Amino acid sequence: MSYDQLMTEAEQIRAKAVTTQVEDFLQAAGRGGALAAPEYQRLAEREFAHVPALFAPFVDLPRPAAYDGFLAHLDEVVGILSPGTVGPDLRAQNSFVTANLLLDALPLDVTQALADWHGKAAEAFLTEFIAPFRGRLKNQFMVAMILRFALLALKEIWDRTRQDIDTIAHQTLTALDQMDDCGDNEWETSFAVASAIASVLASPLSGMELITVTALGAGLSVVGTLGPDDKPEVKIQGETPQVVISSMQDAITSLTRWVDHEQHRLVNVLTATHADVIARRDRYVAARPALVDATPATVTSDVFLGDNE
């Protein structure tokens, strides 16, 4: 069974809960219980009719593969803006992005070419546009990396949510199957989605540039989306079908909260980055150079390029 058979599993859970509940009723009723079996069946059917609906919204989770085309476009953006960077794990494939040599060479080339022109706008162009060019290029690169990181993380969130909802279904079936066995009937694993962002941050070419952006450290922590009971664990337990199904429902609710939590962490990072680009725009893009306002009649004046010496 897998995510693709989620609704089949949901129906199995419902049917198993009903069967188990009817068996429990019959056992409790003793020898006369058989006569009431149809009523027990009706009650149990009603009790667990909602189970498939709990899983139904998860059938339409976004497809992780749908992100790949967008990520390919962002890879191209990142490659052009790259100042050259290395991921945290050099053993991994694609653990570095080479620098764009054409843009990397531009500041030195232009500075040398225009060094002997001392008009006001020429000097301002060199000091305000050319000298910080590589710094701005790197900042632009980091914004592109953050956009890429957010998509990678969202892809990972949905991939792991698929795993988690499938785990919940599996563990519920196991718990229903083993209610009558000796010992604690408790099945527990971690929510994979709770570490989705951490896994992307640890992967090659995703995390290393982000840690250099101080705003992101605070941005990745977010409060208010999780309650005190929302531990990053799937825990299915109980000795009756009602209790097992109830713990399953709690796990599903907790899963949705974890998904919201992880998404809001991404929102914080994106919002903080956007706010920084707005507040300190000159770190990302230069103001229009005054040189641009020159005309053929004025360009040789001291206001623009001036004397050559």
Added chain:
Amino acid sequence: MPDATALGADLYEMYRVGRKVLPDAAVQYSVANRALDATQDGTSALFLQPTCFNGDIYSPVFPAWRELRDELQRVLAETQTNLELTGDVLCVAADAYARTDEAAARALQEAKNLKGDWPPVHVPAPIYPPARTGQGG
């Protein structure tokens, strides 16, 4: 003032930066911008989610991601424009200086003949993000 040969060499360097170096860089920004612009199509569909999350058909990441994407696109478009326009001015300037000094003009032409000249670099028009009308727009 330097002699005409030295001035011609400096004008050639100015011309080279204006004619080739800055437009080539502008093209790089244009290509990056077009790749970023390719993420406009289908963005809203990419961020659709079941309403059991957050009660919304769109991921909360959607508006934040799109806002930053649009801002980066503006940054790339403005940088491209600055590079391209400055390149244009430097070509105009090299021509203007050459017109004021016949010997320097000759030196500039000789440098072009010797070191090379370039056809105009075609820089596509910069792309800006569309005006937004709503979450799915």
